[in-house]
Amino acid sequence: MENASKALIIAGAILLAILLISLGILIFNQAQDTVNNSGMSQAEITALNNKFLKYEGTQKGSVAKSAINEVISHNSDSNNTTKIKVKVSAKGKGTALSETATPSTSCIDTTQEYTIKLTYDSGKVSKISIE
Numbered sequence: 001m002e003n004a005s006k007a008l009i010i011a012g013a014i015l016l017a018i019l020l021i022s023l024g025i026l027i028f029n030q031a032q033d034t035v036n037n038s039g040m041s042q043a044e045i046t047a048l049n050n051k052f053l054k055y056e057g058t059q060k061g062s063v064a065k066s067a068i069n070e071v072i073s074h075n076s077d078s079n080n081t082t083k084i085k086v087k088v089s090a091k092g093k094g095t096a097l098s099e100t101a102t103p104s105t106s107c108i109d110t111t112q113e114y115t116i117k118l119t120y121d122s123g124k125v126s127k128i129s130i131e
Contacts, residue, residue, distance in 0.1 A: 045124045048074075048082070052125045056118050061110035064130050068105045071128060082124060089131045 055067035119127035
């Protein structure tokens with residue numbers, strides 16, 4: 001009888017330990033989700049990305065200017081917490097601008113073709129490179 005009661009106490013302690021470990025893992029996972037959540041729903045991220053996907057690839061200078069204007073419009077909106085940076089390397093004019101959230105279209109030659117690449121951070125566009 002004494003062995004049976006000790007066995008039940010040990011079994012109870014093991015179940016309690018498993019319950020506490022499971023609860024700790026659950027709390028940890030919820031905290032990770034809170035940290036990783038950017039505040040945007042998946043639909044908002046998709047809408048943001050779709051505004052810039054049409055510019056990706058080899059494009060004429062006028063399209064590159066349109067992409068920069070789209071970024072300027074996006075970054076100037078006070079509701080947008082995510083600012084998109086633009087890196088322009090205009091070979092024809094020998095100009096290379098640093099990455100900036102306030103780009104300029106002055107170094108884009110409309111007669112040239114440019115390669116536009118999108119860089120993503122946490123699933124959303126964070127930088128546009130124009131070369």
